Amino acid sequence: MTELDDAIDVPQGADRPDLAGLTPDELSSLVVELGGKPFQGKQLFRWIHKKGVTDFSAMTTLPKPLRAALAERTVVSTPEVVRRDTSSDGTTKFLLRLADGRQIESVFIPDTPSQTFCISTQVGCAMKCGFCLTGTMGLTRHLTAAEIAGQVRVLARELDFLDTPFNIVVMGMGEPLHNYDATMRALQLVGSEEGLHVSPRRVTLSTVGVLPGLQKLAEEPYMPNLAISLHATTEEQRDRLVPINRKYTLAQLMDACRRFPLKKRSRITFEYVMLAGVNDTIEDARRLVRLLNGLKAKVNLLPLNEAAGIPYRRPSDETVDAFAQVLANAHITVSVRKSRGRDIRAACGQLAVEKPAI
Numbered sequence: 001m002t003e004l005d006d007a008i009d010v011p012q013g014a015d016r017p018d019l020a021g022l023t024p025d026e027l028s029s030l031v032v033e034l035g036g037k038p039f040q041g042k043q044l045f046r047w048i049h050k051k052g053v054t055d056f057s058a059m060t061t062l063p064k065p066l067r068a069a070l071a072e073r074t075v076v077s078t079p080e081v082v083r084r085d086t087s088s089d090g091t092t093k094f095l096l097r098l099a100d101g102r103q104i105e106s107v108f109i110p111d112t113p114s115q116t117f118c119i120s121t122q123v124g125c126a127m128k129c130g131f132c133l134t135g136t137m138g139l140t141r142h143l144t145a146a147e148i149a150g151q152v153r154v155l156a157r158e159l160d161f162l163d164t165p166f167n168i169v170v171m172g173m174g175e176p177l178h179n180y181d182a183t184m185r186a187l188q189l190v191g192s193e194e195g196l197h198v199s200p201r202r203v204t205l206s207t208v209g210v211l212p213g214l215q216k217l218a219e220e221p222y223m224p225n226l227a228i229s230l231h232a233t234t235e236e237q238r239d240r241l242v243p244i245n246r247k248y249t250l251a252q253l254m255d256a257c258r259r260f261p262l263k264k265r266s267r268i269t270f271e272y273v274m275l276a277g278v279n280d281t282i283e284d285a286r287r288l289v290r291l292l293n294g295l296k297a298k299v300n301l302l303p304l305n306e307a308a309g310i311p312y313r314r315p316s317d318e319t320v321d322a323f324a325q326v327l328a329n330a331h332i333t334v335s336v337r338k339s340r341g342r343d344i345r346a347a348c349g350q351l352a353v354e355k356p357a358i
């Protein structure tokens, strides 16, 4: 069984606060402590998140003594771009290095039809889903809110999107609800009107169903769209493919989904990775229809992205189509995810980085 409490804590480094993880109000308090005025905290937030400037000496609207105090007592962490690979379909994968030398990946997926950033919430992942390459890494550590929001800031800067709208999918490495507080704080930072001001309607959080997190999410003021990585239609099948199911069962998960407060016109997306001969039969599709009965749902089929070390195969297009047809006949909106960036290993479940020597 997956243990949720064994994550290695985020290294705190020096005692200096990381400004990249603080809200405008928190920055204001800190600035006041350093002898500045509250509005300068908001200016500071704007420099970091809206303009992408992290060098205090370039923050020309702030008085020099305040800049000096900030430089002496605080840090602004920013993930550093180590590599940038662009796929033949335009998908771009960023390998980013964190302050402690650990590495993560973030992906830009163009024209889907919007522009989408796919971000990570952990170095590795503890969930160990049987078909996911990230799961084979295990969990190294949680990301901080600064590191999660920092990915958005870095991609926006690198791709020249500081003033252009984009979507965010929290579907990179890691299980966001296993790193709940940092993830929600990061979303609050990217949603802030002083910063990139990304509307929660443009954000989708994907989870395997860590139920305590799902219950808390239902009460968040900044509520992203919800995607559930379902992948199976019986407890036995899901126990095997998604080990966390042994702790939070399919029945409990579906119950939590039924109680989840959806915004007007919004629906829960159910992701279903298709594995040849494992969960891709017409009978599976019919069970899925029954499982979703009465729910405001749509289904996203993900034919497996194969990888060395993953003991499953991708079903044929005919099998995927037949499965989709059963759902469509039952009036469930269904899409088949076109795999993006497979040639650079940026597709779903393919994010995994070697542990760097540190």
Ligand code: SAH
Binding pocket: 127, 129, 131, 132, 133, 170, 171, 172, 173, 174, 175, 176, 206, 207, 208, 227, 228, 229, 271, 273, 302, 303, 304, 305, 306, 348, 349, 350
């Ligand atoms: N941990 C969260 C966030 C990651 S989202 C979650 O699981 O929802 C990444 C999505 O890609 C998940 O739906 C995951 O199940 C899916 N995925 C993982 N490995 C895959 C693979 N090899 N092929 C296709 N999809 C995969």
